[in-house]
């Protein structure tokens with residue numbers, strides 16, 4: 039017969055204990071605390087034929103976007119497929135989604151989860167997985183609308199409602215609806231103060247709007263809710279550091295890097311992505327990062343040829359280019375080229391369209407071939423969403439292009455790019471400093487002085503009222519959606 043889960047969605051298990059563990063694991067995955075896989079391991083020890091448990095365990099591993107997880111996913115989906123006869127329709131949809139992703143078709147995976155959601159909009163497992171995969175695909179409108187569609191089946195009394203609002207908040211932000219994104223994010227945090235995903239959504243709004251002071255205060259006031267026992271803390275420290283970076287408070291950036299971003303127990307990719315991303319930004323600004331590149335490249339090197347998700351490859355290349363690891367960079371480029379020619383599917387297309395040009399551009403930047411950087415990045419700047427990540431994360435591509443244009447003496451281009459940037463984020467001191475350098479290059483001294491003056495007045499006006507405490511941190515165990523956001 040099978041029981042229904044806590045939201046009334048049918049399952050094929052007759053064990054309430056299995057469903058309770060599934061719910062616990064799902065909640066841990068969404069709030070990014072503890073070890074949902076370990077919880078599912080226990081459920082599957084007690085009920086080896088627990089189809090939904092096998093599915094969620096495989097899905098959690100897939101969402102890390104790490105190649106090393108693939109064998110476990112394959113084992114779980116094979117076991118689940120062997121149980122197809124006892125699985126219900128919903129569960130067969132999950133199995134199909136996992137199989138599609140394993141075969142390299144992430145879009146098809148989202149279609150399979152969506153087919154489940156059409157009948158069961160309260161299937162929070164399907165919604166969470168599809169939401170995260172939309173993010174990996176850079177499908178911001180789809181990400182927003184998928185949550186809207188599912189919400190037709192939810193109300194404030196549905197267990198997990200607040201978490202769906204948190205997903206909606208981030209989706210709205212990524213779709214450019216900052217006001218509603220902030221509104222929903224704040225509502226979600228009111229419902230669940232430890233909803234780090236919703237805290238993160240509001241942090242994104244503040245980043246996109248150049249609200250550095252608001253951002254620092256927002257993160258600081260909630261630090262006890264996100265900085266301890268949470269696998270997402272590294273990324274939230276990264277966001278906090280981003281505000282300080284714009285304010286030229288590099289000592290604070292390094293302090294956060296050392297205590298909040300860098301140290302990790304087990305080489306989690308999220309840490310390596312955020313670390314690379316922050317060091318590259320510092321590099322663009324001409325800030326000496328000393329031997330941090332070398333240390334980071336050491337962590338990336340063992341997986342130099344593990345290309346599996348183009349967005350991760352970009353960050354690996356930052357580390358190799360920053361550290362001058364030519365051999366590792368060459369291995370990565372060769373692996374990406376082989377992936378494109380030998381494999382089909384979503385990641386092959388992402389790698390071909392944007393992954394390889396961006397990796398080559400990063401390498402060219404490190405070799406001071408700034409014209410090559412411009413020529414590689416300019417044609418793909420409006421396509422880079424196809425390899426996922428957030429606007430805030432992908433902004434490193436725009437910054438690299440601008441810096442390369444300035445260093446190549448292509449000041450007209452830099453000026454045009456900065457006109458875009460100041461229009462979108464007029465309270466960013468960093469952007470006005472870039473504008474000042476560009477106008478210097480164009481020989482416009484009054485314009486440069488004006489831009490510099492705007493930067494200085496913004497810097498003088500920003501005074502975060504609460505100091506955060508970087509010491510509040512511990513080591514996460516597992517991060518679903520490991521490379522995001």
Ligand SMILES: [Fe+2]
Nearest residue numbers: 238428522523
């Ligand atoms: Fe983020």
